[in-house]
Amino acid sequence: MKLPFSGLPARTGRRAVFHPLALVLVAGGFFLVGGGRASAREAGNRPPVISVWVNDKQVPVIEHWVGGRLNCTYAPVTLPGSAEVEVEVPGGVRHWTMSPEKCDVPTRMEHGRLKFTMLTSRYMVVTVNGLRLLLLADPPEDELPEGQKVLDVTAPPYNLDRSGAKHGTAVLQKACDDAGALANEAVVMLPPGLYTTTGIHLRSRTQLYLAPGAVLQGSDDAESYPDYPTTPGKTGTAALVKVDGVEHVRIFGRGTLDARGLALAGAASSREGQRLLASCVVVERSRCVTLEGVICKEATAVALPVTHCQDVAMRRVKVINDLSSEDRVDGIRLAGTQRALVEDCLVHTTEDAFAVTSPEDAVSEQVVMRRLIALTSARALRCGPPAHSALQRIRFEDVDIVHCRDAMNVMHGEGKGEWGEIVFKDIRVENCGRNGIVIQLLDGGGVKGVRFENVSFKQFRPGFLRGLGADHCIQGVTFAGLEVAGLPVVTAEGSGLKVGEFVEDVRFDD
Structure with a gap:
């Protein structure tokens, strides 16, 4: 097709x-x-x-x-x-x-x-x-699979305005519900145009396609969102697209998801202290979810949070946020998620570019993040916090960190989960403002088995490894092929790393 x-x-x-x-x-x-x-x-x-x-x-x-x-x-x-x-x-x-x-x-x-x-x-x-x-x-897009019905939101029976002037949430939701009812035999298509919404929910077996030039944007009217807080001094969080408690969902195409977060935060802050923060896509308690190709911009909450999910893939996703916003905004964050792949993505944001955390009652494991580009005012690659549950078999590979404050960060805090088998491989750091590598225990639990392989820093940047106590240690940290300013490094002193208390078995291999 x-x-x-x-x-x-x-x-x-x-x-x-x-x-x-x-x-x-x-x-x-x-x-x-x-x-x-x-x-x-x-x-x-x-x-x-x-x-x-x-x-x-x-x-x-x-x-x-x-x-x-x-x-x-x-x-x-x-x-x-x-x-x-x-x-x-x-x-x-x-x-x-x-x-x-x-x-x-x-x-x-x-x-x-x-x-x-x-x-x-x-x-x-x-x-x-x-x-x-x-x-x-x-690269060029693949064609839509043969045999699938295309639900064009601008064609009958939907006839959605593509100028963005009219609020389109009800029509968009109807199209998504219709596609879900067809059980993966239909694709909801947004052709080139501007579409305004206060958020849509995708059902199981729904595909949403944003054509090149299609922009799904948040409404500027904070009070029109169902998530807008009614109590003064409170903050709500909205999303353009919500994927919650479903399976087999795909969002793809070369269009844009514009959360309009800064406009929303500015509008809401003047109304008795109520604020509304915005994500682009929120994925919760779901499985078999794929995001491909889209641009996600101007989020004021985590741009792409994935929580309590299994079998998630993100490919060629671009996150573009302000680098100096007062709202510290993560780019792609996986929490309590198993079997996830994030590849060929770019994140430009204020806080953690790519992060994996372990919230309560949800193990994070078998996560691969590879072939990435990170530009951030804070941390580029991060595990935690929180650290309530186990976190294991996490792999960051083939990453170019163009700009950051801290490059690689394993921050075990806000919980006592056991973490291990964390790998940073083929990481190139071009501009790092503060710490190159940090592993720290703050609240219990332990970290065992962290490997840094073929990691290079353009500049000399310090870092530190710091445990919490005799029963809460960092164990087994290996550096293989570490390079600083073009020179190989085989000692902690040469790398600028400070190895603190309750850190055991730190090795540097040639």
């Missing part, structure tokens, strides 16, 4: 094939009408601060303005293969950096433009004259 919107692919085997220009236009074009509308409103219709061309065609760049300040820019594009990229800013490019540095992308300057070649679809962080551009290049 071909994707039912302009720029349709031709079927060749099991993959969708697009003309490169069609891909670029489909991936970002409607943002000029949808997502770009919010940017223009916040930016006051300022001229573009940065322009991007891919294979000689200009692509839309979304400007994320917060309170009159430019937080970052991002350009979502789809690449079937290699591409020539050009970046221009008013007055010409004077200085730039490219991350992840492991890509070692050759750059050149021509007529005031920065130029480089991308050999494959990947996410890049390009900083030009101090402006941060997230270049979000994805």
